[in-house]
Amino acid sequence: MENISTPYLLLLLVLALLFTFHLQTIIRVECSNLNYTKYRQVSSLRLERIQRHLDKINKSPVLTIESEDGDLIDCVHKRNQPALDHPLLKNHKIQKKPSMMPKEMNMNMNINIESINERSGNRGGAWQMWHQNGTRCPKGTVPVRRSTVHDVLRAKSLYDYGKKQRRSPLLFRRTEPPEVVSGNGHEHAIAYTKAGEEVYGAKATINVWNPMIEVVNEFSISQIWILSGSFDGSDLNSIEAGWQSGQSGALW
Known part of the structure; x- marks a missing residue:
């Protein structure tokens, strides 16, 4: 084996020290952005x-x-x-808005848009917090809230971040009513369409007001689902x- 010269060893040592200093600087800056004491460790x-x-999920x-x-x-x-x-959406063809809508649906959509604008007053039709300054995303783009280190640290783990907790399929099959008094069970409302009916879209007005979380496994949720398939089979989408x-810190 050839002997490594002293200058070469010194160069490697200097590069190693520079890399270590740079890494510590990055970590120090990252930690300085964490405002919560429990995250400093x-x-x-x-x-x-x-x-x-985050570099993977936050798109340019x-x-x-x-x-x-x-x-x-x-x-x-x-x-x-x-x-x-x-993976299932690889090479997916994005569907565009239908060129034609039922006449009654078009009338309802126009009425709803006018109602939203009236309620918004002088805010320029703002209906989300980030609309307040009047800026909108350009056509052909999708608004996505940027995920941060704080968001991930609120979750149980990196793997769990942004995911709903898995529940047994048996929960979907229960037929007895929820125990409202004791708080056990799950209350929800579902609207179904008749078999064969065409679906042109769905919308919901959701109001979240100081959701209270008191125990570890408790969560408060307000959402709209579009479902296909069967609760009793494996084809549910x-x-x-x-x-x-909730404890997972999932906001979506």
Whole structure:
């Protein structure tokens, strides 16, 4: 084996020291952004894993809008939206708005738009916090709230971040009414369409007001689902959107 010269060893030592200093600087900056005391003991390796995950799910935006509540809304090209990262949506063809709608539905949509504008008053039709400054995402883009280190640390783990807790299929098959007095059970309302009816879309007005979480496994949720398939089989598919408050910290 050839002997390594002293200058070469010194060069390697200097490079190693520079890399260590740079890594510590990155970790120090990252930790300085964490405002919660319980997050200050997060290991550097975990922060690195979190950052790599955030770099993957936070897509390059066409435009970024800063909301009054501190959130950053990235206007992402529709073909780069995070939903298309799912393996089953590889090479997915994005469906456009139908060129024709039933006459009655068009009338209802126009009435609802006018109603929203009237309630918004002088806010320029603002219906979300990040609309307050009058900026909107350009056509062909999708608004996506930028995920942060704080969001991930609120979840149980990096794997659990942004995911709903798995529940047994038996929960969907219960026939007895929920125990309202004791608080056990799950209350919900469902609207079904007749078999064979065409579905042109769905919408919901959701109000979340100080959701209270008192125990570990408790959560408060307000959402709209679009379902297909059967609760009794393995062909159930769902698209869900709304707000959730709980231990997982999932907001979507």
